[in-house]
Amino acid sequence: LNPYMVELVCQSKIKTLATLYQNKVKIPKTVYVPCNVNEMEVGTGTRNYSNLISNLITRNLGAGRVVLKPDAGTHGRQVKLVQNEKELDESLKEVETSIINPAGVLAQEFIPKWFxxxxxxxxxxxxxxxxxxxxxxxxxxxxxxxxxxxxxxxxxxxxxxxxxxxxxxxxxxxxxxxxxxxxxxxxxxxxxxxxxxxxxxxxxxxxxxxxxxxxxxxxxxxxxxxxxxxxxxxxxxxxxxxxxxxxxxxxxxxxxxxxxxxxxxxxxxxxxxxxxxxxxxxxxxxxxxxxxxxxxxxxxxxxxxx
Missing domain, CATH: 3.30.470.20 (ATP-grasp fold, B domain)
Structure with a gap:
């Protein structure tokens, strides 16, 4: 329905947010970590990066409410609101690669939009x-x-x-x-x-x-x-x-x-x-x-x- 490049940008929240940020459009503060929570490494098997990712998110967005969401999700699927660092650590353990979250972790500040x-x-x-x-x-x-x-x-x-x-x-x-x-x-x-x-x-x-x-x-x-x-x-x-x-x-x-x-x-x-x-x-x-x-x-x- 739209030109290919428009579809390409809009199908990814990360590309959308990066484009808006580059054009000085107001967006929520955002952190994208391209590293997966669990990464397969040659010779050592699976390595868990949840603590490093959690620290990076907290350092940039604070220790309060943070929203985690998949890059290509729709209808609110797999979007989570975490209230503190402990909940963030627990929620990161559940983040996996999938068709709607091909790689990495996307986190945003919570915007108090009321209702x-x-x-x-x-x-x-x-x-x-x-x-x-x-x-x-x-x-x-x-x-x-x-x-x-x-x-x-x-x-x-x-x-x-x-x-x-x-x-x-x-x-x-x-x-x-x-x-x-x-x-x-x-x-x-x-x-x-x-x-x-x-x-x-x-x-x-x-x-x-x-x-x-x-x-x-x-x-x-x-x-x-x-x-x-x-x-x-x-x-x-x-x-x-x-x-x-x-x-x-x-x-x-x-x-x-x-x-x-x-x-x-x-x-x-x-x-x-x-x-x-x-x-x-x-x-x-x-x-x-x-x-x-x-x-x-x-x-x-x-x-x-x-």
Whole structure:
């Protein structure tokens, strides 16, 4: 769906972060150790480097909360939050090479994003300037620190301040390089910390009120017949999402998200790019951004320019 070089950069968190850092885009403090925890050495067998890796991570990121993640993971798989040096040592023992973690250890500082993060769509058509969709998908909840929708977290429409849109465009242009046409979904987090705008207990109460309407959404999504009768499924899922979004609890959470994005618009950090976007129904229905249109317009601009 995207040029090869865009796909190549975005499929690796390490390449993505290095590219963003080189282009002065705000990213979480990151440590990448190319050495595996357990290395096979000629004549001596397997050697464990967990202590050395742990010391390197702690020296650069501190002894507090640190996030470990695989280089090519998706849906929050194998992403771990460790609270201290002891947990870091224990978690490193479980890090192994795999198809989603070909080599080494990737660690990042923990960004206190409160209860949500962002998926932002940035696109470019041939002959046009890169453009950031002004509305993004906010993914949130208090289940755990991972807010991936794959893990059952709720979704909200977020209105991006112009400063965040501008930074997202810089991020997309950095990842795309000299390519003339592309569509990239960026993952970003607001660094909110303790500076929250409302009582967290109120937000938690609103999430509890949304449990039932969001369960209806999940019920429709799990329908085994959806691929057989897709038109019917499309109508049902839109109705379910619209009912969920029409609630007062949804409105209150969305308001808090927008308020905090304005308040922390200079503190949004970008950490991942996705160059293989699906025709996300959540992005289309909830955020109001039809990624299929973006992809088709991007492709047509290339054909029309030849």
């Amino acid at each position: 949500f993060d962002l998926r932002i769509i940035v696109e470019k058509q041939r002959g046009e300037n890169a453009y950031c969709q002004p509305q993004a998908l906010a993914r949130g909840g208090f289940k755990e620190f991972r807010t991936n929708t794959f893990l059952g977290n709720m979704v909200f429409r977020a209105n991006l301040p112009p400063i965040v849109q501008k930074e997202a465009v810089r991020c997309g242009e950095a990842l795309a390089g000299d390519e003339v046409s592309w569509v990239i979904a960026l993952d970003a987090m607001p660094n909110i910390g303790e500076d929250v705008s409302v009582d967290e207990q109120e937000i938690r109460k609103h999430f509890m009120q949304l449990d039932k309407p969001f369960e209806e959404v999940l019920k429709v999504k799990s329908d085994p017949m959806k691929k057989i009768d897709f038109p019917s499924y499309s109508m049902k899922i839109e109705d379910a999402y619209h009912s969920y979004m029409a609630t007062e609890a949804y409105s209150q959470i969305q308001k808090v998200i927008d308020e905090n994005l304005v308040k922390k618009q200079d503190s949004v950090v970008f950490h991942e790019g996705n160059a293989c976007p699906e025709f996300w129904e959540q992005t289309r229905i909830v955020a109001g951004v039809n990624v299929a249109d973006s992809i088709l317009n991007s492709a047509l601009s290339i054909l029309e320019g030849e």
